[in-house]
Amino acid sequence: MPKTYVMSISIITPHHNDFKGIKQTHDSLIKQDSEQWEWIIVDDFSDDPIKESLIEYLKNYPCKNIKLVFNDIKTNASVCRNIGVDHASYNHLVFLDSDDMIAEDFISNRAIEVQDFAVFKNFNLIDEKGNNKPAPTKDSNYLNHFLQAKFIWQTSAILWNKGFLIKIGKFNTHLKRLQDIELSIRALFLSNNYRVIDNKVDFFYSVSPINIKKTPINIICESVNYLISHLNNHYALDKEQRGLLTGYYFLCVRYFSRSEDKRDLNHVQNSLKVFYKKNYMSYFGYMRALLFINLYKINLISNDLFLKLNRYFYK
Structure with missing residues (x-):
């Protein structure tokens, strides 16, 4: 029974x-x-x-x-x-x-x-x-x-x-x-x-590996942008908490790393701007991330190195 x-x-x-x-x-x-x-x-x-x-x-x-x-x-x-x-x-x-x-x-x-x-x-x-x-x-x-x-x-x-x-x-x-x-x-x-x-x-x-065909990078970046803007508008985050949120920028980068289309990098760059405008990232942190994007765009760093650098600084 x-x-x-x-x-x-x-x-x-x-x-x-x-x-x-x-x-x-x-x-x-x-x-x-x-x-x-x-x-x-x-x-x-x-x-x-x-x-x-x-x-x-x-x-x-x-x-x-x-x-x-x-x-x-x-x-x-x-x-x-x-x-x-x-x-x-x-x-x-x-x-x-x-x-x-x-x-x-x-x-x-x-x-x-x-x-x-x-x-x-x-x-x-x-x-x-x-x-x-x-x-x-x-x-x-x-x-x-x-x-x-x-x-x-x-x-x-x-x-x-x-x-x-x-x-x-x-x-x-x-x-x-x-x-x-x-x-x-x-x-x-x-x-x-x-x-x-x-x-x-x-x-x-x-669970299954990241599949950008099922979840396109623009959907992830738009969701990240909404989430961090929502947190900024509705919660009194302290300095430590604000600094943690760059982990979501790395989430955008991680999804992009599975993409075969470099044009998708524009979505990541747009999210980067949101992080900077919402004061989740310092000017130096923003310029460093932008440098990584530009180096990757002109093939001076590989996809693996692009991911590793962003993981080290923003995860």
């Missing part, structure tokens, strides 16, 4: 044309050692055959705690997650992507009291070949790690108090990328009561 727990959790999964992933997530949920969960699938305007397959599949597994919500237009994962929050019955929320996997005790391990949010910091990363390794974790200033573009936990690592998440505005739908990062930064700034738990690994996050 399954264990019975007082705490109930709403699991929210955004989905677009990933029927295989939905079936995988469903298989994980029905094997849970707790029945105290509901699953909200928000379909982001999948192709009609996928939607029909999903409806037919769930008919074979009638379950009162599975909700299927269809969007009328294509949006994005953040919009879908916010819609899922609106449909959630319980005050404890987890966002789970359809390509990630959970152990049988994932739900029961999260049957805890949550004031604002709790982070289950230990999870494993699974690459495209199915290999897994522990994700990086830190035991110091969590906010500063995120401000430096060191992403020490992932969306599904967080157990949210629904009331707190709604209070701070849920996911920022203006961002095309880095939405979960911005939300973690915002939550760390605004929370008076959160926990970081040194848990056993019960969550497996699928």
